[in-house]
Amino acid sequence: MMRFGKRERSLVELYADDPERADAIVFNRRGALKGASLAAMGAAVGAAIPFADRMPRGLIPAALAQGTAQGPRLVTFEGKDPMINLGDRPLVLEAPETLLDDPVTPNNRIFIRNNGQIPEPAANPDAWKVRIDGEVNTPLELTVGELRSRFQNVTFQLQMECGGNGRSFFVPQTRGNQWGNGAICNAAWTGVRLKDVLAAAGLKPSGKFTGHYGADPHLSGATDRAAISRGMPIEKALEEHTLIAFVVNGGPIPHINGAPVRLIVPGWPGSLSQKWLTRIQILDKPHTGQGMGGTSYRVPVVPIVPGSQNDGSSFVDMTSMPVRSILTNVANGTRLPSGTRTIALRGAAWAGEKTVRAMHVSIDYGSTWQEMRLGAPANKYAWQRWEGSVTLPSDGYFEIWYRATDSDGKMQPHVAGNWNPQGYGANPISRVAILVG
Structure with missing residues (x-):
């Protein structure tokens, strides 16, 4: 003007x-x-x-909300559909919510989160070795082929989610990749239970924690430190859905997603699901590798002032991921023909260790909420699909707000809470804008 x-x-x-x-x-x-x-x-x-x-x-x-920008920058990486580029070094690609419309996430829509450089592909995937050592009676060094043949193979649909999913919703902005809701997949992973492999190694009573190692070089090229090396309490390692996986969706794992073998630790931060797995060390105390301690994958016990500095000494490790939902068939900015009055909606919801007990949608800025139909998970740690429809009173500008409620009754909040310096656990109600007419 x-x-x-x-x-x-x-x-x-x-x-x-x-x-x-x-x-x-x-x-x-x-x-x-x-x-x-x-x-x-x-x-x-x-x-x-x-x-x-x-x-x-x-x-x-x-x-x-995105101002005058043209929306997120989409890039195409070999073997992937166009994804939101959050970083090139290391490579980080987020799946737009509308790419996650499949009940089981196909390989070309699994997000990418690297911490270091990409290792060379295995010349012979079945010959790749994984070592189990530390607080065990019989250290093992097993090839992928031996893992396949020696232990029971199982297949589960399992959610794998970056610990920083939703980070962009924090105010003020925190460090790290500014994820929306798309650092999630629900693929069908095949592998062997980690607990079976640990039983074969003879877990000692002193074995209380794990430490994970992969073949990805440090981003700097340094050989004396890992790109990322995280660990978990032994109880999670012994959970029957924690896998050493070598197949996804019936075929080889894409190299960029950790082939030929990786950990899958469902429901907890994806950084525990070590890619290009080479070693699992059993420890008598918490692991101290790259990505452990301080503010890394840790959240405050007592809320801190947003934007303040903190060394994380009073934080706790992030375990179960919070309840979250996505809308997968309507994108932000969708334009519909004049006279459209009913819109079919569908998406997915999950809650880490818990299940989702309800899914609601609002078209009047949260004044009223309509319950959607919610399906059961295929197995523990699989996401739950939801669907339903809303009726619009007229043409115009509308926002579809959507929120999930977990099995403990905890629902997605209106704003991201428990601010922390590295932006973990943000799971506010999400929304998309639509124009009718």
């Missing part, structure tokens, strides 16, 4: 540059959108806003 010969920023630009000021201008003192402000907001989002009277003050409309 022009004013006194000077071009002023549009509402879209203002929300991108200074959302607090935009909010103060648009909403009146009673927190309501009326008159010229309502018209300006409607112009900014591209349509009339039927539920404007229910829009909370302080809410940046989903249509404007």
